[in-house]
Amino acid sequence: MAKADPAGVLTGAHYMDGDHACCEGALAAGCRFVAGYPITPSTEVVERIAGRFPRIGDGVFIQMEDEIASSIAIQGAVWAGKKVMTVTSGPGLSLMMEHVGLAAMLEVPCVFVDVQRGGPSTGLPTLPGQADMMQVRWGSHGDYRIIAVCPNSPQEAFQLTFDAFNLAEKYRVPVFVMLDECVGHMIEKVVIQPADELEVVERKWTDKKPGQYKPYEVVDDTLVPPLCKAGDGYRIHTTGLTHDERGYPAMNWQAQEKLVHRLVDKVDKHADEIVRYVETDIENAAGELIADVVVFAYGITSRVAMRAMELARQKGARVGLHRPLVAWPFPEKRIAALAGKAKAIVVAEMNYGQMFYEVERVAAGRCPVRLVGHGGGMVHEPNVICNAILEAVR
Secondary structure (H helix, E strand, O other), X not given: OOEEOOOOOEEEEEEEEHHHHHHHHHHHHOEEEEEEOOOOOOHHHHHHHHHHHHHHOOOEEEEOOOHHHHHHHHHHHHHOOOEEEEEEOHHHHHHHHHHHHHHHHHOOOEEEEEEEEEOOOOOEEEEEOOOOHHHHHHOOOOOOOOEEEOOOOHHHHHHHHHHHHHHHHHHOOEEEEEEEHHHHHOEEEEEEOOHHHOOOOOOOEOOOXXXXXXXXXXXXXXXXXXXXXXXXXXXXXXXXXXXXXXXXXXXXHHHHHHHHHHHHHHHHOOHHHHOOEEEEOOEOOOOOXXXXXXXXXXXXXXXXXXXXXXXHHHXXXXXXXXXXXXXXXXXXXXXXXXXXXXXXXXXXXXXOOOHHHHHHHHHOOOOOEEEEEOOOOOOOOHHHHHHHHHHHOO
């Protein structure tokens, strides 16, 4: 039976779509400030947020005038002590990109939900796509790192949104939840654990007194500086300019090297802790490869790929699935290991080669890598992926 805990966060079993499950994952993680602007197919997330915050009692949702305003409003709320999120789709995400870079530079823990649709430009507002995967990694200028997760069900929309907040708080980076229209709008059973069974990562607050605190001073080997809360007596300065530990502009190459290197390292050096994936029928219990062909797929395409694999097995193929739960950082070590054993890797995605190029790069010629691309608007036909699997072993 579904119920709510004393804070108003739902628990128990529910039937809900992926957008609503995403909302509930954010609430369970402690999100209490959301700014957004309506855009298909993501609007249901913030519609539910707007209805749920009053029941919880301490949340604030603001419908901003556009996506640019939304992506900066959340950053101000972080310094006021809130866990924050904004929600959008492809065209809105493009408008937010300057502020993604700002969030990376200011080391603002925040979550961007992108319910992907067919593009480019206005494209297909009500139909699915998966062509924003490279944009979230490289869309803003300069060197920085982000984290991105990609659910393939409403259940995972809940869990990975919850996890996204934990990752944002732990590493002080923007984290992207890469839904697609199909996952966002499909309705399935979602089981939400009681609050005392969910491990919430709380913000790392400074223990230094006002006057001693530096907003970008590293105090341990995580490379992640502690935060303070504006209004608690701290005088802080933050800027998108290259800055020193005090947050003041430092316009020289030495400061640039020190700062940007840390922005990269705080994710790269913890990639093994961050990377997560699910594999099906690739290895046996002894760790021996049992698949000749590995299919790499994520989001809704991974569910279509499962049917394609069933069809291929009926024709004698030995095939397994690698499904990244975390797309960025990319699962380089695992893909490199699989490429050294498998006869081929087939990448199925609703674009014409985004994650495919990462798989190909990491495989580095150790095995053929085949793309089964799709322009979006509908999912792959399973037979198309099946044929690519069969061709890979001929």
